Amino acid sequence: MTGPAISIQKVTKVFPIPFRREHVVAVKDLSLEVSPGQVYGLLGPNGSGKSTTMKIVLGLVTPTTGRTEIFGRDSTSVESREEVGFLPENPYFYKYLTGAETLHFYGKLCGLRGARLKERAKELLDLVGLEGAANRRIGGYSKGMLQRIGLAQALVQEPRLLVLDEPTAGVDPAGSREIRDLILDFKKRGLTVLLCSHLLGQVQEICDRIGILHQGALVREGRLDDLISIQSQTELILENATPELLAQLEETISRSSARVVEKRKPQTTLERYFLEVTGGGK
C-alpha cells in the first residue's frame, strides 16, 4: 500500500485572542497531499499559516476542524511521529551538550540504545559534516553547524518524512548550499520532504511540487514545472553559434508568426559566482 506521506483534509485552525471576543483564522479549509518521495515546498508570506500547518502535521497544534495523516496514521497520535523528523526554524539545542550527546539524547527518545545508537550518531555526524565537532558543546556551534546538527537529529530514527522549517535561514551561501545538497541527497534516497522557505530560488532548485498559502488559504498548488512554465514561449540556448547562424535564425523567425521576446547571454547565478570567488566558502 502506498498512500500519501502527508494528507491534510479540510483543516481549519482558529486561535482565540485572550481576553477579547476575537479570533484569528490561521489556516482556512486547507486540503493537500504530499506523495512519498516528493519534495514539497510550502510557500507564503509571513503570517500566511505555513508554520501552523507544519505544527498541525506534527501534532504540536490541534486543528479546530479537519484531519491530518502521516503515512495513513492520524498525526495527533504519538506513534505517527515514528516516521517524522523535524527541524524547526532557528533551532537551539541544549547548549551544554556536545553534538554527539545531542544525537544520543534524541536517539534514546526514539528507542535506540547502546552500540546501535553510537553507530547511528557517528554515521549522522559524518553525513552532516560535523565529525570534527562531535565532542564540542553546542553552545560554541555556528549558525550553519546548528542547522546541520538539527538535520542530524531529525534523521536519527531514519524517518520516511522530513519536515524542515526554513532550513537555511541565517546560513551563509556555502552552508546554505551544503544543506541544499543534503536535501537533494535525501530526495535521492527516497525520503519525503515538506519544506518551508522564503528562499524561492532554492525552493525552485529542490522542490517537485509547491503550495502557496496566503492569509491561511491555499491559493495555488501543483507541480513546480507546470506552475512556472510560460506555455506560449520556448527557450533555446546555443553554444558557439556564429553571427551568421543567429542572423539566419532571426530571419526565419521574422518570416513566421513567432516573435523574439528577448535575446541575451545566459548568466550564472550570483550564488555560483560567489562560491567560485570565495573558493566554495572554505
Add this chain to the structure above:
Amino acid sequence: MTTPKHKNFSPARISAIASNTLLELVRQKVFYFMLLFALLIIGSSAFMVKFSFQQQFQVLKDVSLGAMSIFTWLLAVLATAMLLPKDIEDRTLYTILAKPVPRFEYLLGKLLGVLLLLAIAISLMSVVFAAVLYAREQIVIAETIRGTAPELQAAAIREVKSVTFQANLVPGIIVIYLKSALCAALTLLLSTFASSWIFTVIVSVMVYFIGHVQPIAREYWLTEMPGGQDPAPLLKGFLGLVALVFPDFQLFNLVDDIVVGNVIPMAMFVKTAALGCGYIVVYTVVAYLVFANKEL
C-alpha cells in the same frame, strides 16, 4: 536499521529526559551554591565558642537545616521555572515532541531530573553538615575531657554525643527534601500556563509564603464561630480555596523540633511524607492536564 516499535509508556524515554535535564542543570554549575552553604555553616560554627556545647549544637543544627531548607527551595523554584519556557523559546520542545514522546513523559522526565538534582544537592549538604557537626563534636569532646576526672570522662563524652547526631536528623532532612520536591512540582505546574519564567518564580514565591499562613485560613474555614460570627460566605469560600489548593508548609517545618532535640514520632513523619507525596502527584497530574491541551 529499524527503530524499535513505539510503546505508549517508556521508562527509558523518561529516564533519557530526566538524565538530560540533570546533566544540563549540573553543567550550568548550579552546585556552586554548595560553597556558600559550606562557608555559612563553617563560619557560623566558628562564632559559637562562647556558648555551652548544647547551645553550640542547637545553633549549628538551626543554621544548617534552615540553610538546607532555603537553598533546596531556591534551587527547586529557579531550576524548574526555567525548564519549560526555555525549551519553548529555543524550540527544543518542538524537536522533542516531534519525536514519538507523549507529553506526560516529557513533563515527568523534566520533574524527575529536578528531583534528582535536589536529591544530590541535599545529600551533598548533609555530608558537609555531618562533617562540620562531627568536627565540632570532636572539639567539644576534647575540651570536655580536658577538665574532667578520668572516671567521669566516659559519661561526659556520652552526654556530648547524645546531643550531636540525633535520630531525628534523618526524618528532618527527608522532610526538607519533600518540601523542596513539592515546590518543584508546584513550579512546574505554574510554568505550564505562565507566559514567562519570571512570572512563574514570582507566583511560586507567593505560594510559598501563602503556604506558611495556610493553617490560619484553614482554621477560619473549618471552625464554626459562636453567635453567628462566621465570616461572609464569599470570604469563607476564598479561605476554603486557599486551604485546599495551597499546601500547609508549616507541617513541613520540623527544624524547631529537631533543634531542641524533640523526637519526631514515626506516625507524624509518615503523615507528613504522605501529604508531601500526595501534593506532588496532584500538582504533576494537573500540570499534565494543562500541558496536554497547550497549543505550542
